[in-house]
Structure formats: C-alpha cells, structure tokens
Amino acid sequence: CVVLGSAASLALYRYEFRGKKFLQALLFPPIAIPWLITGTAMLIFFFGVGIGRGLHAILLGHVALALPYVIVVVSARLQTFAPELEEAARSLGANQWQVTRRVTLPWIMPGVIAGGLFAFAVSFDQFVVSYFLATPGQTTLPVEIYAAIRKGFTPEINAVSTIIIVVSMALMLLT
Template identity: 75%
Template sequence: MSNRLLAHLGKAYLGLILFFLYAPILVMAAMSFNASEFYQLPFSFSTEWYERLWKNDEILEAAWRSVWIAVVVTVIATSLGTAASIALFRYEFPGKTVLQLLLFPPIAIPWLITGTAMLIFFFGIGLDRGTPAVIIGHAALALPYVIVVVTARLATFDRTLEEAARSLGASAWKVTMAVTVPWILPGIIAGGLFAFAVSFDQFVVSYFLSEPGDSTLPVLIYTSIRKGFTPEINAVSTIIIAVSMGIMLLAARYSNFGGEQ
C-alpha cells in the first residue's frame, strides 16, 4: 500500500471523526435559527428564539451566575496554580514526584464520581450546598489544569535568569514578579482560560452542590430539557459552545504546552 493511499485513508478517517463530533453541534446551531418550534422543514431562517432568550430572566440570571462564579474560580485557581507551579519548579522536597503525579487523576476521574465525593465530603465537614461549595468544587477541578499548563511553560524557562537577578540584589519576590512571571505569562493566561472554561461548562459538580432554585446555566439547561424542550435551549447552547470553543482556542494559542511562541 503506497504512502499516498495511506495519507488519503488517514485524512478520510480524520474527516469522519470530525464529522461525528461536530455534525450534531452544527445541526443544533442551525435549528436555533429555524422559525419552526418543532423543527419542521424546509428551513426558515429566524432569530425569534434568540429574541425570546434575551427576555427570559431565569436563563439570564443563571448565565450571569455561571459567569461570575467562573471569574472567581479563574482568579483562585490561576493564583494558586501559578504559585504551586513555581514552587514545584524551584524547589526539591520529599514526595515531589508523587505530588506531581497526583495532579493527573482529578483530570481523568469521571466528574460524576468527583461530584459525589465532594458532596459527601462537604456534608461531612458541615458545608451546605450553595455558592461557596460550588466555587470550591470548581476551583478544585480547575487547579490541576492550571498547574499542568503553567508547568509546561516553565519547562522552557532559563534558571540562569533568576540567578542573575539574585546576583544583582533582587529579592525573591522581585525576581518572581520581574523575571519569572513575565516569561510564563502566556502559560498563566492559558491556564486561566482553561479554568474559566472548566467552571463555566461544569454540570455534574454544579448539579450536586447547587441549591435548588439557584442553579448555574448548565444545570438550568438540563432541568429545562426534563420539563420540556424548547428551541431557546438550542439558542443558549449554541452561545455556550461558541464561547467555550473561543476560550479553548485562545488557551491553545497562548499555552503551546512549552513550545516556542
């Protein structure tokens, strides 16, 4: 079998995978602009469902709650994750390798199990369901992503730059803020974007930890579908997907996972 044929087969296989992943999303986005409430064809373009969406106070309140929670989680996870990454980069201590390995299981473990474990843990320490629990849960999920991305950026950092700054009398804080942070800033931005996306899109942990009647947008979408599906859900889902994909593309652009910018 020639290399050219293998290349064509590989492209076809990749195309099928992309089609399988994105075809349902494209259909949903198209139906959000269809005038028919029951998805009747032929397609008739209309922005009615987006107009109704902007008048739906329940959805708008849930969206605003998701946004500000994601912003708070981003600040917390990015700050703690960057500090942890710098500490892991600079210092050697017993158990460091084990600690680094423990960053990956929270990413791989299904969020259903994580959400159940968080609910049981918070109940055990006396923390009721509500916004504080949601923020802590989201931050715990986002933190490993930030550490992995920032650590990847630190892999390209030249330690002699810090040594040169110290030899000139700079304090540890000054070295960090004037030398280290500017170099790893693309990684910090990418980690923050990952943290925002993880929090904003999070359903399982939000579902377990939110108070009834005070839900985030993904939870509201789920409960709305159970009550009765309307094309407004297509509209808000299309917006969420567009925002999430934009954030992840920005994160991929700025992180480059340790490569050259």
C-alpha cells in the first residue's frame, strides 16, 4: 500500500495526462465517506464481482481505504520538492533511476513514513469494513477484540489493549 501510494504520488506529480484531475478527486471520497457506508458498499461490490468475503476482500478493502491517505501525504511532501534538484542530478550524469533513488526518494521519505503510519492507523481502525468482509475463520485483530469484549473483559483483552497503546505512543514519539 505504501509502495503503491508513493508510486502513484510520483506519477501524479511528474506527469500530465487526461483524467489526472478526476483521479485526484477520487482520492477524497474514501476519506470523507463514513466507514459504515463504505463497508456496505464494498461488501455489495465484492459479491457483485465474485470476490465475496474473506481474506482477499479484507486485503482489497484495507488497501482501497488506506491508499488515499498515503497518496495525499506523499503528494503534500512532493509539493515542497524543488525540480531543480532533479535537473542538477541529470546534468551531472545521473540517469532517471539514480535521480529517483538518490534525490527524490530521500526527499519524500518523511512523507512515505508518515503515509505508512497513516495507512497502518487507518487499516487498524477499520473495524466496520473488516467486520463486514471477514469470514468466521479469517478475522482481523480489531474484530477479534470486539468479539472478545462482547463475552466480557479478560486479562488477554487488557494486555492486548496495553500493547496497542504502548506501540501507538512509541510510534507517536518517533514521528
């Protein structure tokens, strides 16, 4: 999701093509539409195209919901990029791969990391979508936590919650 979103951001930044504004406009509905509606729509869509429920549906659903966050964050970082840096690298003999690897990627890396953290947080928080798309044998951690809480609080739930809080705090302090 992070690699795909970063590559899409670079493509949207570097190239002009028909439908670019339309693609950019498509990034915002998954961010703005409530997850209950999104989960229901994904469930209907996946059954309509023959995917149904299960691990594939969960994976596609999480990618579809987290990808816009990565693209928006990396695109915001690219807006501060000076194209003259790439031109200078090319004038010194670097090919496009070297320019991307040694100039562009180091510049956008904070955006890529932030986009990855956003994608993780959004994906982890997608209880509704996971609940709709999961089968009984294939669930995500938030769905398992919800199922366990319905039965009553246990030491395991408290331990998992503590670990989640500690990891969240550590990630927050690192960024």
